[in-house]
Amino acid sequence: MRRLNIIFLGFGRMGQAAYASLNEITHSLRQEGIDPSLLAVLEADQTLLRELPARTGAKPVFVDTSAPKPLPLDRLLGCELGLGAGDEFLVYDATPSSWHRDNLVSICGAYPRALYFGEKPLFTDRAGLSALERFGSRVLCDFVDSESAAVRKLIAMVQGGFRIRRLGFWRLNSAGLHKLASPLHRAGVEGGALLDKGIHDFALAAILMQQQAIPPAGWRVEAAADLAFMPRPAESLVPDADGRTDAAGYARIRWLASGGVDSEFHYSWIGVDRFDDLSIRLGHPSLRQLLATCGLQENAWLCRELSPRSSYSSYSPEAQEARIAIVDGDDLHGENGTAHRTRLIINLLTRPGIHPFVFDPVRREFLELPETGSTPLSRVLAFAVRSYVNRQPLSLAPLGAAVIHQAHQACFDIRDHARLNQGLGPEPGDLRAPVDQSQGIVQA
Numbered sequence: 001m002r003r004l005n006i007i008f009l010g011f012g013r014m015g016q017a018a019y020a021s022l023n024e025i026t027h028s029l030r031q032e033g034i035d036p037s038l039l040a041v042l043e044a045d046q047t048l049l050r051e052l053p054a055r056t057g058a059k060p061v062f063v064d065t066s067a068p069k070p071l072p073l074d075r076l077l078g079c080e081l082g083l084g085a086g087d088e089f090l091v092y093d094a095t096p097s098s099w100h101r102d103n104l105v106s107i108c109g110a111y112p113r114a115l116y117f118g119e120k121p122l123f124t125d126r127a128g129l130s131a132l133e134r135f136g137s138r139v140l141c142d143f144v145d146s147e148s149a150a151v152r153k154l155i156a157m158v159q160g161g162f163r164i165r166r167l168g169f170w171r172l173n174s175a176g177l178h179k180l181a182s183p184l185h186r187a188g189v190e191g192g193a194l195l196d197k198g199i200h201d202f203a204l205a206a207i208l209m210q211q212q213a214i215p216p217a218g219w220r221v222e223a224a225a226d227l228a229f230m231p232r233p234a235e236s237l238v239p240d241a242d243g244r245t246d247a248a249g250y251a252r253i254r255w256l257a258s259g260g261v262d263s264e265f266h267y268s269w270i271g272v273d274r275f276d277d278l279s280i281r282l283g284h285p286s287l288r289q290l291l292a293t294c295g296l297q298e299n300a301w302l303c304r305e306l307s308p309r310s311s312y313s314s315y316s317p318e319a320q321e322a323r324i325a326i327v328d329g330d331d332l333h334g335e336n337g338t339a340h341r342t343r344l345i346i347n348l349l350t351r352p353g354i355h356p357f358v359f360d361p362v363r364r365e366f367l368e369l370p371e372t373g374s375t376p377l378s379r380v381l382a383f384a385v386r387s388y389v390n391r392q393p394l395s396l397a398p399l400g401a402a403v404i405h406q407a408h409q410a411c412f413d414i415r416d417h418a419r420l421n422q423g424l425g426p427e428p429g430d431l432r433a434p435v436d437q438s439q440g441i442v443q444a
């Protein structure tokens, strides 16, 4: 039995979900001769830390994030756990994104045999890309999306002969409305809707395109209305006459790839209703209408939640979230052996009452999804453990650093371009690489 020590960084929502996943996969890994063992959990919250031994049996380690000079992570691991440069262990990072780059560099720099596994590793400036370039072969990153049932179905279809011609993504929620209502408490998300939400779909497009061996080409920002790229709080803008500020972002982006495949991304933080209004005003179709024409009513794909902040009624009291992909393609195994054009509607959102699906609008039916019996997070965690123990090359795996690098690079190019167009100048402190105009990045 090969024992693998695992260390969790952060035990909030995702850290706890990962702990449940670890318990879920332990039995099957042991049957394969791998014994995953949670050695320690590092946490910044002292209350949470006190509960940890009873809940996990792992050693709790306090990370003093309020210290003027917090102890670097590698030194903390050395002092508290006695780890040395020759040790092998897997780190699962579920801290807020502002810590990801430092954690990655600290682990990979000091422990050349360790694996850094990121929970949606998110970098808000280009320095994160340099870290990935330097340590990419020991970094496994994931947005979990590639393991959702609907995406697995789509990947299986592509592998079975379905040819993607066009991808359209809509990722909409109303987080921006709350930030608008309470601008001084805009915490948590860094990098705006583009980095927090858009990046999931950029990564997914890259994963799907790689299934067809089509290298992505250039970006085209067709509309980035009203500062979809939320600047930092200090640069926050006063709401305009419509009550929209930087948080009320809306963007429409196209990714032009060779081989006749285009991807189009729409994302916003203004909820589905307001997004639809704005889309129509800008001459684009309403997502709700588009799906209704295909025979899909919104109770299947639109998550609505009454917000506790309903006093901000002028900014819509409801939290709304939708995550839809529309995939146009050729089914190469159509009737009579001929290829025929087809369209699929994918729901990528999983919320109570809202389930992922792949819908065929011509046949008006939901396709059968692969039986998984486990959560996407369990599958990616098991993948990380197996890859590491079996010493498989990581950089090109679907969850390897290549996809995350590509998705971040696209985000930074788009953000820089949009900031310049909005007269905001480059992102402060960013090591900005010049945008390659030959890639045809334009803003309408």
Ligand SMILES: NC(=O)c1ccc[n+]([C@@H]2O[C@H](COP(=O)([O-])OP(=O)(O)OC[C@H]3O[C@@H](n4cnc5c(N)ncnc54)[C@H](O)[C@@H]3O)[C@@H](O)[C@H]2O)c1
Residues within 6 Å of the ligand: 009, 010, 011, 012, 013, 014, 015, 042, 043, 044, 045, 048, 063, 065, 094, 095, 096, 097, 099, 119, 120, 122, 142, 143, 144
């Ligand atoms: N893949 C996904 O779909 C998905 C979904 C939600 C969140 N996330 C990502 O997961 C990460 C964590 O999100 P969450 O919702 O669990 O947040 P959370 O706030 O619930 O948990 C974060 C925890 O990290 C602790 N912490 C903060 N700084 C720390 C440090 N330096 N070292 C150790 N612990 C520290 C906090 O005390 C907190 O308990 C974020 O980066 C988020 O973007 C990904």
